[in-house]
Amino acid sequence: MxxxxxxxxxxxxxxxxxxxxxxxxxxxxxxxxxxxxxxxxxxxxxxxxxxxxxxxxxxxxxxxxxxxxxxxxxxxxxxxxxxxxxxxxxxxxxxxxxxxxxxxxxxxxxxxxxxxxxxxxxxKSTEELEEEQSNKIEEEKGNITIILMLLFLISLVFGVLYYKLSSVDQ
CATH class of the missing domain: 2.60.200 (Tumour Suppressor Smad4)
Known part of the structure; x- marks a missing residue:
């Protein structure tokens, strides 16, 4: 050790x-x-x-x-x-x-x-476990941010498509 x-x-x-x-x-x-x-x-x-x-x-x-x-x-x-x-x-x-x-x-x-x-x-010591947990939380925060950005972009694309399709019908 x-x-x-x-x-x-x-x-x-x-x-x-x-x-x-x-x-x-x-x-x-x-x-x-x-x-x-x-x-x-x-x-x-x-x-x-x-x-x-x-x-x-x-x-x-x-x-x-x-x-x-x-x-x-x-x-x-x-x-x-x-x-x-x-x-x-x-x-x-x-x-x-x-x-x-x-x-x-x-x-x-x-x-x-x-x-x-x-x-x-x-x-693993307590410090190492806390460090690992902190790193995982930071990684998960980054992943959530990316997912939210992708969802926003997808909703934006669908909104634009809906607007275009609704203006074609009129």
Whole structure:
């Protein structure tokens, strides 16, 4: 079982001299305890990932070049996999960036990662169930709006046809 990662979770680079915090910008609505849930799109330097101080490879200030997040979770937000406590990303300069459990990260218990050997069905937390229900409601609202628009257009077409046919009889 893995843990979801939220904004302001501590990150460390094995080649950096300082830890930093992850900033979530990939989405603005999925939250746990008021904090945004991180996704695989949260990888831009210096927007999502701030400098790690002095780089042990460059022997200068951090010039992080993140690649692709690994060990992401199975569930997604906007077709982007959620990040978990075990997720990590490699830097093209040479370091490995991962989450550091400081005890303050407030990781939320959730689901297994994509890299899991077993294909188990994770238990869903209350937050996940509420998120799913909210997404379904929004989708249903959109579908209802489309149906109402189609009904309006159909009634408009029939109204025009009725008007045309009634004016032909006179």
């Amino acid at each position: 893995s843990f979801k990662t939220i904004t302001d979770s501590a990150l460390v680079c094995e080649k950096g001299s300082e830890s930093t915090l992850l900033k979530v910008t990939s989405q603005q609505y999925s939250k746990i305890k008021g904090m945004l849930i991180a996704t695989e799109k949260d990888k831009d330097f210096p927007v999502n990932i701030l400098p790690f101080g002095r780089c042990g490879i460059l022997r200068n200030s951090c010039k992080c070049k993140p690649t692709v997040w690994q060990k992401t979770l199975k569930s997604k937000i906007n077709n982007n996999a959620k990040l978990g406590k075990d997720s990590f990303i490699l830097c093209d300069v040479g370091g490995k960036i991962e989450f550091k459990d400081t005890g303050e990260n407030n990781f939320s218990k959730s689901e297994s990662s994509n890299s899991s050997i077993f294909n188990s069905i994770p238990e």
